[in-house]
Amino acid sequence: LRKMAGQQEQQSLDTLLECPITRTRFLDPVIAEDGHTYERQAIVQWLREKQTSPMTRQPMSINSLRPNYIVRKMLELEKKVERQNYKFKLNVDVKKKRNRALFQNGDKFIYEAEWLNNLQGPEIVLLHIRDVCASKEASFYVKLSRHPNIVRTFGIVEPVNESDIGVMLLQEYAPLGDLSELLQNEPTLPNNLHVFCEISLQIIDAMSYLAVKKIVHGDLACRNILVFNYDRTDSDQILVKLTDFGLTRASRIYQTTNYAASPINIVPFRSSAPE
Numbered sequence: 001l002r003k004m005a006g007q008q009e010q011q012s013l014d015t016l017l018e019c020p021i022t023r024t025r026f027l028d029p030v031i032a033e034d035g036h037t038y039e040r041q042a043i044v045q046w047l048r049e050k051q052t053s054p055m056t057r058q059p060m061s062i063n064s065l066r067p068n069y070i071v072r073k074m075l076e077l078e079k080k081v082e083r084q085n086y087k088f089k090l091n092v093d094v095k096k097k098r099n100r101a102l103f104q105n106g107d108k109f110i111y112e113a114e115w116l117n118n119l120q121g122p123e124i125v126l127l128h129i130r131d132v133c134a135s136k137e138a139s140f141y142v143k144l145s146r147h148p149n150i151v152r153t154f155g156i157v158e159p160v161n162e163s164d165i166g167v168m169l170l171q172e173y174a175p176l177g178d179l180s181e182l183l184q185n186e187p188t189l190p191n192n193l194h195v196f197c198e199i200s201l202q203i204i205d206a207m208s209y210l211a212v213k214k215i216v217h218g219d220l221a222c223r224n225i226l227v228f229n230y231d232r233t234d235s236d237q238i239l240v241k242l243t244d245f246g247l248t249r250a251s252r253i254y255q256t257t258n259y260a261a262s263p264i265n266i267v268p269f270r271s272s273a274p275e
Contacts, residue, residue, distance in 0.1 A: 017075060021046060021054055023212050025146070029071040033064035037071055086142060086155035088170055093117055094157060096126060108244070113170070123173035126157060130166035141169055144213065149206035151226055151243040171243075174226035179240060182227050194235035199225075206242040219244060 018025055019039035028040040034053040038046075044062055046054055053060045088094055097112040104110075107130040115121040127141075141153040157168040176182055179199070183189070190196065203225060210217055217224075224244040231237035 017071065019043075023209065026071060026075060029068040029075075030065040031068040033060055034058065037068045038065075040065065088155055088157045090157050090160050090168065091116070094124065094126070094170060101128075105244070107166070112173075123175065124154070125171050125173050127153075127169040127171050128166055129169070140215065141171075144210070144215070147206060147209045149202045149239075149241050150209065151241045172228075174228055174241070176227035176230055178223050179225035179227055180222035182230060183222065186232070190232040192233055192235065195232060195238060198235035198238040199240055202238065202240050203242065210242075217242070 016037075019029075019042055020036065021042040022039055024039070026037070026039055029037050030040045030043065031037045032043060032053065034056045036053070036055045038054070043054070043065065047060060047062050051059060051061075090096075094113050094115055097114055099111075101109040101111055102125070109128040109130070111126040111128065113124045113126045115124065142155060144150050145153045151174070152172045154170040154172070157170050159168060203220075207217065207220065220242075224242065226241045226243050227239075228241060229237055229239035
């Protein structure tokens with residue numbers, strides 16, 4: 001119950017700091033006469049077209065908009081905490097449990113890890129990305145962690161040796177593995193349709209969030225859906241999260257990249273999953 005309450009609390013906080021129209025983090029939050037907070041540019045455009053509240057559908061005026069200073073303060077505090085908490089040091093803050101990787105996929109390696117200065121911290125893994133776009137890809141992992149159905153990235157881990165190639169990320173550990181493993185290990189598939197629907201809806205919600213952020217996942221498959229909570233009879237106990245964003249030209253990761261020779265040159269212009 002504590003786990004579910006924590007998930008709901010994080011989801012409520014994320015909802016509070018995002019515009020209900022654009023579903024993105026506030027830059028200039030304003031509160032309207034319907035009691036809801038919106039991004040100024042988005043609500044002004046909405047009211048010019050519809051003259052009604054997006055939430056209540058009641059008539060509403062642009063003149064009613066007022067700055068929401070409380071939300072602004074919350075955003076400033078969040079950024080301050082991010083600057084403090086998004087940097088970790090290997091063998092100082094965290095360490096690998098063993099040198100052998102749990103999993104390897106191309107230039108990405110996942111290692112079991114543990115906290116050194118936070119014994120009550122959540123279970124964690126180290127994701128080591130070794131390709132040339134690692135730093136830019138890493139920044140996207142961190143920024144996208146605010147969604148409840150996208151795997152949480154706590155920050156970037158500085159290596160012991162500065163000569164180490166790539167970037168290491170500290171991420172939450174999925175105790176039940178990926179969705180592919182879970183379904184294969186189940187003796188029979190759940191006969192509760194609501195369980196399948198809940199899994200699908202959580203994945204859809206995460207993919208919609210990526211679309212809003214102009215990110216193309218590029219490799220959506222059961223192996224890239226991590227399972228944090230599962231009950232074959234109760235859909236309310238389901239929690240899955242999206243991970244391992246594939247590299248595609250449509251993603252913002254590559255919009256400002258100017259490498260003469262890098263993996264970008266071998267990423268296809270058009271591709272789609274077999275399904």
